[in-house]
Every structure is written in structure tokens, then in C-alpha cells.
Amino acid sequence: MAFDNRGAEYGDKGDYDRAISDFSEAIRIDPKYALAWQHRGAALLRRNEVDRAIADLTESIRLDASNLNALNDRGMAYAAAGDSERALSDYNAAIRINPRFKFAYFNRGRLYAGKGDHTRAIAEYSEVIRIDPTYGYAFNNRGLSHQHTGQSERAVADFSEAIRLLPRTTLAYNNRGDIYLLQGRYDQALADFNESLRNDPQHQSALVNRGMLFEKLGEIAKARADFNAALAAPQKYDSAKWSMDKARERLAALDDTSIKTVPATTTSVIALPGPSSRNDRxxxxxxxxxxxxxxxxxxxxxxxxxxxxxxxxxxxxxxxxxxxxxxxxxxxxxxxxxxxxxxxxxxxxxxxxxxxxxxxxxxxxxxxxxxxxxxxxxxxxxxxxxxxxxxxxxxxxxxxxxxxxxxxxxxxxQMKRTMTLASRSVSxxxxxxxxxxxxxxxxxxxxxxxxxxxxxxxxxxxxxxxxxxxxxxxxxxxxxxxxxxxxxxxxxxxxxxxxxxxxxxxxxxxxxxxx
Missing domain, CATH: 3.40.50.1460 (Rossmann fold)
Structure with a gap:
């Protein structure tokens, strides 16, 4: 138990090497100690060693079939491996054991959101909030699903509640800022991106979003700095791939002067007066x-x-x-x-x-x-x-x-015509x-x-x-x-x-x- 507890402390600090070493020692002393198998599996998952994580969590469940956290963690491991059916099965099993186990509902919502089924995701996050109205992460994720379904005002309300519950959050500030940016509320967007980065100066998505805001405001040097900072930051959020791709895309666009100067023998782009009296977007x-x-x-x-x-x-x-x-x-x-x-x-x-x-x-x-x-x-x-x-x-x-x-x-x-679709025209x-x-x-x-x-x-x-x-x-x-x-x-x-x-x-x- 002492090794297991010390491993948990190392894990909370992000020192997964020492955590895994302590969990392994606990298992060596008592191979039937289910919690140590679960904790080592969770640490392996956080180190992206998904297959080893699944093996450890499966052993924990074999030793203690009622271990809700092991079922939930293995569901997350299966989801990380792309096996959504097994992930859903584990979340469902945890909920059958304890219908008020909020983490399984939360992760089931994440699974549905990943599939693009945001209506079901909203229902799952709402159930989490019913069970625990103080769980700020559920408000943040429900806000994202509201945003995907076009309910911007509900999304802003959820992000604001997440911020109230989690004043040190970086995610909800960034997500609310993203909506303000789309709505053209640039001052509010900038304030949210700044607050997100104050809480985590290496949040890639917030850096990219703030860079795009600076780009809209014509502050190109600041935009470049944020895009470059995003590329240099560690990839520790789900949005890392989008952030990296978008940062490269915007830097390339800022560096590409070819579209501003076109040979006069083809088509010339000239400076134009924008419509002076219009107020449409x-x-x-x-x-x-x-x-x-x-x-x-x-x-x-x-x-x-x-x-x-x-x-x-x-x-x-x-x-x-x-x-x-x-x-x-x-x-x-x-x-x-x-x-x-x-x-x-x-x-x-x-x-x-x-x-x-x-x-x-x-x-x-x-x-x-x-x-x-x-x-x-x-x-x-x-x-x-x-x-x-x-x-x-x-x-x-x-x-x-x-x-x-x-x-x-x-x-x-080059297309082959299929027999079952032989009447289908290709013109x-x-x-x-x-x-x-x-x-x-x-x-x-x-x-x-x-x-x-x-x-x-x-x-x-x-x-x-x-x-x-x-x-x-x-x-x-x-x-x-x-x-x-x-x-x-x-x-x-x-x-x-x-x-x-x-x-x-x-x-x-x-x-x-x-x-």
C-alpha cells in the first residue's frame, strides 16, 4: 500500500516513470493487489502506452470485477486505441454497477462527441451535471457540443459556468474566446485567450486562436509570434494536431507573397476601396x-x-x-x-x-x-x-x-461500373x-x-x-x-x-x- 500510495503521488505530479516503478513494486509484493494493477494501467495510458495499459487494467478487473475506475480507465484506453465498441461496453458496465458514477457518463459523452453525435453527447454531459452540478469539465464539454450543434448562446453559458467552477481552467476560456472570435467580439475574445494562456502559457489552441485574432486586427508580428509559440509548445491537449496544422497553415499564408503580386500578363489584383456604407458580415x-x-x-x-x-x-x-x-x-x-x-x-x-x-x-x-x-x-x-x-x-x-x-x-x-448500379449515370x-x-x-x-x-x-x-x-x-x-x-x-x-x-x-x- 505504501508503494501504491507513493506511486499515486508521483502520478499526480506527472512523474510517470517513478509512479510506474512504485506500482510495479507493489505488484511484485502482492500480485493480487487489484488497485496497483489499475493505477499502473492508468499511468501507462497517460504515457500513451495503450496496449500495456489495457493489459494491466484487464488484470485489475479480473481480480476485482466491481472496480469502477478500472472499467472506466480501460474504456478510455480502448477509446484511445480506436475500439469504440469495447470502450462503450466498459462505460456501460461501470454505470450498471453504479448508476451515479459520473466519470463513465462523462467519457461516454466524449465517445459520442468524437463520433459527431453531439445530441447524445449533450444528454450524457447533462446527466453528469445532474449527478454533480459542480463538475466544471462537464459544462465545458457540453458547451463544445452545443457549439457544434449551432447553439452558440448555450455554449457561452456553459463555458462561463465552467469558468466559474474552475477559475484556473485554460480550456473553457479558450473555447468561449473561440465563439467570441467567430462573432466578431474581438475585445472579449482577446481577454479570454489571454486568460487561457495566463493559466497555461503553452496551450497550443489558445496560442493559435489568439494568433488568428491578431491576424484579423492587422498585428502580423504578434500573430507570427503566437503561431511559432504554438509549434514549439508540447502537444498535451486533444486539439494538438489541429493547432499544429493551423499554425503551419497561417504562417505559410503570412509568408506567401505570391498571391499579392500577379504578373500583369494574366490577372492583376489591385487595391480596392471596400464598400463604405455596408454593415453586413x-x-x-x-x-x-x-x-x-x-x-x-x-x-x-x-x-x-x-x-x-x-x-x-x-x-x-x-x-x-x-x-x-x-x-x-x-x-x-x-x-x-x-x-x-x-x-x-x-x-x-x-x-x-x-x-x-x-x-x-x-x-x-x-x-x-x-x-x-x-x-x-x-x-x-x-x-x-x-x-x-x-x-x-x-x-x-x-x-x-x-x-x-x-x-x-x-x-x-477509369471507373468500373458495378452490376448492381449498372443504371447509374456518370456524365x-x-x-x-x-x-x-x-x-x-x-x-x-x-x-x-x-x-x-x-x-x-x-x-x-x-x-x-x-x-x-x-x-x-x-x-x-x-x-x-x-x-x-x-x-x-x-x-x-x-x-x-x-x-x-x-x-x-x-x-x-x-x-x-x-x-
Whole structure:
């Protein structure tokens, strides 16, 4: 017992080597001492030795089947190993033994949240709070799930309660600051990020979020410092991978001056006066997929995306997210994040350049890691256009989807037709759609037709779009009429852009207002 207790003290201090040494000595003295097996398993789990942790925790449960903490810890180990079914089984077993065991409900909520089932996660966290209204971590995690389901005010309330219960928390301050950042409440966001970092100066996510806030405020030196600090910090939070990826992405964007200077022989980006009288909030997600892994790369999409993103910034968009060469999980995550931002936006615009495909009347955007050997692979490997429409649907005034995705698609020729899906059509280009009122979808080429990648730095469509976007006083419906005419002229009528859907006839929409 003395070795076991001393090991627990070392574990609380984060000294897992000494903790494991003491637990091992306790086990050597008494191999049937179930608590020492459980404690060593928990220490191994915190050191990311998952298989050894599962073995120790299983032995603890064999010696004492009623050990709730061993069942809970083994559930966490199984979850870390990606075995969600066994994890859920262990949590359920612990709850059957003690229906008021809050930690099993809490971890079951984490499991559901990881699967994207935030409704069930909220129910689990609410049960934890019913059992123990002082458990601040449950408020923090329920706030995250409320945020994922678009309930921003409930999320803020939960994060605030977590902060009241855990004044030294870093997580809840960062999470509440993230919502304030999305809402444009920059002073409150900065205060929360600062408080999060005061409690833990190496919290990567808070460093990245504060860096993005500084970037929005034009304080580029401070933004760079925070992004670099995030890359140097230890990876000890669940958000570590996102933080590292986002820090690298933003540093690359700050270092990339190529999108600010375009050769005069192609398309020039000029400084524009932003609309001086508007008070709406405009956001954009801009994606360019060029470096395909399983078919030939496309030359222009990444450059097209960079050009469009920079021009949108110059026309006064409040937020422009530029992403290139996205795998499926990255594209899906980007759309999920954009959907959250769209809830508080007036304009939500998505521009996508890259491969697209129509199968059975359904349009898909093709991520760079797609492996499409047969028609039935498409729904698993690609992202349906409906997901893009859903990401923008909560914007209040205008939803605009622009797709330069009708290029010659090598997947269509190499796909095997399955017998069970033999009647499924695979056509050139994209299929016509009928979006809901208030949504305008623009194809670089009319449905069933092909768009050109172009022989210059940018595609014919991206060139025409950018040239016309920056013209003052050109209403959006008229703008795409002019884009169509310019592309047809540039391609000798080989390519005809086309618009689908409708926007309110009671108001006009301008990228740049009149002079």
C-alpha cells in the first residue's frame, strides 16, 4: 500500500516513470493487489502506452470485477486505441454497477462527441451535471457540443459556468474566446485567450486562436509570434494536431507573397476601396485542389483559389479562409467550421476549384486523396455538393457557391461500373441543380459540359470572375452574366458558365459598391 500510495503521488505530479516503478513494486509484493494493477494501467495510458495499459487494467478487473475506475480507465484506453465498441461496453458496465458514477457518463459523452453525435453527447454531459452540478469539465464539454450543434448562446453559458467552477481552467476560456472570435467580439475574445494562456502559457489552441485574432486586427508580428509559440509548445491537449496544422497553415499564408503580386500578363489584383456604407458580415471559404494523389495533378486550382481569396479580402470580406490540397476529412472539417461561421453571417460564399463529378444525378467535389475505382466508391471517397450547400445555408441574406470544378475528370474514364448500379449515370461535367431561394450556384461550365483549366497562370473562369468582382457597382446577378460573356469570348465559345438558383429581387448585392 505504501508503494501504491507513493506511486499515486508521483502520478499526480506527472512523474510517470517513478509512479510506474512504485506500482510495479507493489505488484511484485502482492500480485493480487487489484488497485496497483489499475493505477499502473492508468499511468501507462497517460504515457500513451495503450496496449500495456489495457493489459494491466484487464488484470485489475479480473481480480476485482466491481472496480469502477478500472472499467472506466480501460474504456478510455480502448477509446484511445480506436475500439469504440469495447470502450462503450466498459462505460456501460461501470454505470450498471453504479448508476451515479459520473466519470463513465462523462467519457461516454466524449465517445459520442468524437463520433459527431453531439445530441447524445449533450444528454450524457447533462446527466453528469445532474449527478454533480459542480463538475466544471462537464459544462465545458457540453458547451463544445452545443457549439457544434449551432447553439452558440448555450455554449457561452456553459463555458462561463465552467469558468466559474474552475477559475484556473485554460480550456473553457479558450473555447468561449473561440465563439467570441467567430462573432466578431474581438475585445472579449482577446481577454479570454489571454486568460487561457495566463493559466497555461503553452496551450497550443489558445496560442493559435489568439494568433488568428491578431491576424484579423492587422498585428502580423504578434500573430507570427503566437503561431511559432504554438509549434514549439508540447502537444498535451486533444486539439494538438489541429493547432499544429493551423499554425503551419497561417504562417505559410503570412509568408506567401505570391498571391499579392500577379504578373500583369494574366490577372492583376489591385487595391480596392471596400464598400463604405455596408454593415453586413461577409465570409468566404476558398478551396483549391491541385495535387491529386491518384491521378494527374491540375495546374491551376491552387493558384486560382489564392487569387480569388486575395480579391475577396480586397473587396471587404470580413473573413476569408483559403485552403489548398484538402483530403476528404480536411474538406469535411472545413465545411463544418464554415457552417458554424455562417450562422452569424449575412453573406456566405464558397469557391471551389478542382475536380468535380456527377454520378446518378448527384454532384461531388473530389478531395486529393480520393481512390475511385468504381461508381459505388464515389459516395465514400468524395464530398457531395449538398454538404457545401448545407454549410452556407444559415447565412441571412446571400448564399453563393462558385464551382470551377467541371474540368476533364480522369476518374470518370477509369471507373468500373458495378452490376448492381449498372443504371447509374456518370456524365461529363456536373448535373443541373435547383437550390433553394436565396442561394446562387455558379458553374464554370454549364451542366454536362467541360471547363478548361487554361494554359496561363489561372483558369479562364477564375480570371473573368476576379476581373469582374472588383468592378464597382456591378450587381452580383449581372456580374455572372458578364463573367459568362468574358469566358465564352476567351475560349472561343468552347466554355459557357451557368448560374442556378435565385436571390431576393427586393435587394441588390455588390462585391464592391458603386463609386
Amino acid at each position: 461577409r465570409i468566404a471559404l476558398v478551396v483549391g485542389n491541385s495535387s491529386y494523389e491518384n491521378v494527374a495533378a491540375l495546374a491551376n486550382p491552387a493558384r486560382d483559389a489564392a487569387l480569388v481569396a486575395e480579391t475577396l479580402k480586397l473587396t471587404g470580406f470580413d473573413s476569408v479562409t483559403l485552403l489548398t490540397d484538402l483530403r476528404k476529412d480536411e474538406l469535411t472539417a472545413a465545411l463544418r467550421d464554415f457552417a458554424r461561421q455562417a450562422e452569424i453571417a449575412d453573406w456566405a460564399m464558397v469557391y471551389y476549384a478542382g475536380h468535380g463529378m456527377e454520378v446518378g444525378g448527384v454532384n461531388y467535389l473530389i478531395p486529393i486523396d480520393a481512390k475511385i475505382a468504381s461508381d459505388r466508391d464515389v459516395s465514400f471517397e468524395a464530398v457531395a455538393l449538398d454538404q457545401v450547400l448545407n454549410a452556407a445555408e444559415r447565412a441571412k441574406r446571400l448564399r453563393l457557391i462558385v464551382l470551377d470544378a467541371c474540368r476533364d475528370n480522369p476518374f470518370a474514364n 461529363r461535367g456536373l448535373a443541373a441543380i435547383e437550390p433553394e431561394a436565396g442561394t446562387l450556384v455558379v458553374y464554370a461550365a454549364k451542366d454536362g459540359e467541360m471547363a478548361l483549366d487554361g494554359e496561363g497562370r489561372n483558369s479562364p473562369f477564375a480570371t473573368a470572375f476576379v476581373n469582374n468582382m472588383r468592378k464597382p457597382g456591378l450587381e452580383v446577378r449581372r456580374l455572372f452574366d458578364v463573367v459568362r460573356d468574358d469566358v465564352m469570348e476567351a475560349t472561343n465559345r468552347a466554355q459557357k458558365p451557368f448560374s442556378y438558383g435565385s436571390v431576393s429581387g427586393r435587394q441588390d448585392f455588390y462585391f464592391v459598391a458603386g463609386k
